[in-house]
Amino acid sequence: APSAVMAEGSGGSGRGPPFPGAASVFRPWEQLRRRAATPWARGLLAVAAGLGLYFCFSVLLTKSLVLFLLTVTVFLSTLTPKFYFALTVTSSFISGLIFVFEWWHFRKYGTSFIEQVSVSHLRPLIGGAENSPPAPAAFSAGENESSRQNMPECKVWRNPLNLFRGAEYSRYMWVTGKEPLTYYDMNLSAQDHQTFFTCDTDALRPSDTVMQKAWRERNPQARIKAAYQALELNNDCATAYVLLAEEEATTIVDAERYFKQALRAGEMIYRKSQNCHSQSPQHEAQLRRDTNVLVYVKRRLAMCARKLGRIREAVKMMRDLMKEFPLLSMLNIHENLLEALLELQAYADVQAVLAKYDDISLPKSAAICYTAALLKARAVSERFSPETASKRGLSTAEINAVEAIHRAVEFNPHVPKYLLEMKSLVLPPEHILKRGDSEAVAYAFFHLQHWKRIEGALNLLHCTWEGTFRMIPYPLEKGHLFYPYPSCTETADRELLPTFHEVSVYPQKELPFFIHFTAGLCSFSAMLALLTHQFPELMVIFAKA
Numbered sequence: 001a002p003s004a005v006m007a008e009g010s011g012g013s014g015r016g017p018p019f020p021g022a023a024s025v026f027r028p029w030e031q032l033r034r035r036a037a038t039p040w041a042r043g044l045l046a047v048a049a050g051l052g053l054y055f056c057f058s059v060l061l062t063k064s065l066v067l068f069l070l071t072v073t074v075f076l077s078t079l080t081p082k083f084y085f086a087l088t089v090t091s092s093f094i095s096g097l098i099f100v101f102e103w104w105h106f107r108k109y110g111t112s113f114i115e116q117v118s119v120s121h122l123r124p125l126i127g128g129a130e131n132s133p134p135a136p137a138a139f140s141a142g143e144n145e146s147s148r149q150n151m152p153e154c155k156v157w158r159n160p161l162n163l164f165r166g167a168e169y170s171r172y173m174w175v176t177g178k179e180p181l182t183y184y185d186m187n188l189s190a191q192d193h194q195t196f197f198t199c200d201t202d203a204l205r206p207s208d209t210v211m212q213k214a215w216r217e218r219n220p221q222a223r224i225k226a227a228y229q230a231l232e233l234n235n236d237c238a239t240a241y242v243l244l245a246e247e248e249a250t251t252i253v254d255a256e257r258y259f260k261q262a263l264r265a266g267e268m269i270y271r272k273s274q275n276c277h278s279q280s281p282q283h284e285a286q287l288r289r290d291t292n293v294l295v296y297v298k299r300r301l302a303m304c305a306r307k308l309g310r311i312r313e314a315v316k317m318m319r320d321l322m323k324e325f326p327l328l329s330m331l332n333i334h335e336n337l338l339e340a341l342l343e344l345q346a347y348a349d350v351q352a353v354l355a356k357y358d359d360i361s362l363p364k365s366a367a368i369c370y371t372a373a374l375l376k377a378r379a380v381s382e383r384f385s386p387e388t389a390s391k392r393g394l395s396t397a398e399i400n401a402v403e404a405i406h407r408a409v410e411f412n413p414h415v416p417k418y419l420l421e422m423k424s425l426v427l428p429p430e431h432i433l434k435r436g437d438s439e440a441v442a443y444a445f446f447h448l449q450h451w452k453r454i455e456g457a458l459n460l461l462h463c464t465w466e467g468t469f470r471m472i473p474y475p476l477e478k479g480h481l482f483y484p485y486p487s488c489t490e491t492a493d494r495e496l497l498p499t500f501h502e503v504s505v506y507p508q509k510e511l512p513f514f515i516h517f518t519a520g521l522c523s524f525s526a527m528l529a530l531l532t533h534q535f536p537e538l539m540v541i542f543a544k545a
């Protein structure tokens with residue numbers, strides 16, 4: 001009977017559900033599964049899971065923070081005022097040491113030590129180099145060549161008025177115990193001597209071979225000994241007399257005597273080289289060397305005459321030298337001539353020399369720019385008064401003088417402080433950097449007396465020189481009458497000038513952030529240490545609170 005009933009209910013198909021209500025029961029679950037598979041449902045589940053995890057972690061973090069604060073509170077409650085005093089004193093001491101070291105490093109090298117270490121070592125470790133902006137695209141050949149020509153170079157030049165090693169620099173060292181020349185400066189001079197006083201044919205003459213080794217010696221006594229050895233081999237060795245005049249002679253009179261012997265030998269060798277210079281390239285090189293020796297000796301003889309008071313004789317020797325060798329203008333003999341003419345107060349002759357050499361196509365120098373300013377200031381300085389000028393305005397001559405001073409200051413902004421005696425002078429180095437502090441020292445050392453001789457010239461300079469900086473507020477980026485001021489002068493001047501001289505820096509660098517920071521930290525820690533020492537209980541309560 002049950003099977004018959006089932007057969008009738010199946011309707012003849014034989015494949016009906018085992019239970020009559022199964023389809024209606026499973027249909028809601030199927031719909032729910034399909035809805036859970038949609039993207040918005042999955043997102044809702046993810047948000048719910050995230051909120052649950054966040055709630056769990058926040059509860060755990062809150063409990064951990066509360067436990068940490070309770071531990072810190074218990075620890076602080078057990079500390080005594082002596083601990084707080086020791087802590088603040090130690091912090092002030094350490095920050096003070098860092099501040100002193102940062103200040104010393106900035107004064108000596110011009111940079112912050114912490115900033116330098118951060119940029120050099122830490123920045124590559126954290127990937128700073130990868131995030132740096134890309135390099136600009138390369139210029140074309142024409143643009144690159146023009147930009148290279150317009151780029152000012154920090155080229156070191158030989159000082160046209162350099163002093164004598166034995167008669168002046170050594171005497172200064174004997175009196176003061178300070179070395180006036182740096183190793184870098186003397187090394188440049190040794191290279192100059194090897195370039196000007198040696199050639200490829202020196203190996204053919206034993207005396208010149210000895211002198212070739214002498215110019216490479218570092219010890220002055222070894223150089224002098226080698227010069228005497230060269231004279232034993234050849235009594236007419238001009239370069240040996242030059243070395244003795246520069247380094248062994250202790251007075252200008254002795255130096256002049258050696259240079260006269262060098263002139264006699266140098267002229268004889270020069271005439272021989274002229275007769276055979278066309279025979280081979282080696283003879284041409286020997287003629288260039290002999291020409292350099294002769295020009296050097298005549299110039300130093302003129303400088304000896306200038307130092308010994310025979311100024312007219314010195315002027316004649318310099319004029320003759322410039323006429324005889326007009327192509328050697330790069331030796332700047334005209335600067336020696338300018339200084340001697342200023343000593344004679346021959347201002348018309350000075351103006352004639354400036355008209356020839358103060359040309360836009362020729363390289364400038366502090367001697368050229370400041371001498372031109374001095375001549376224009378001479379015309380108005382005696383009657384110049386700041387109060388009168390502010391009331392009636394500047395005349396045409398005064399405007400020309402002020403513009404000449406601004407031009408000179410823009411070329412070398414370090415000179416006015418030495419002329420106005422706001423900075424102390426030292427002996428000038430044997431090499432100078434144009435527009436740098438070394439050139440300013442060399443110019444002021446010889447020309448300060450000429451500015452003092454003209455009444456009112458220094459007063460006019462004092463009233464007007466600082467106005468130059470208003471015309472060029474960003475001197476490293478853009479100049480007014482000259483190229484932008486080179487940024488490499490400070491480094492080169494520190495190598496040229498002695499360590500006991502405070503190098504003038506332009507433009508003045510602002511103190512780095514870390515010097516301000518360490519100074520503030522040191523002061524704050526010292527103040528806390530003082531308050532802790534004076535009011536221990538109150539500071540303990542403040543620290544616990």
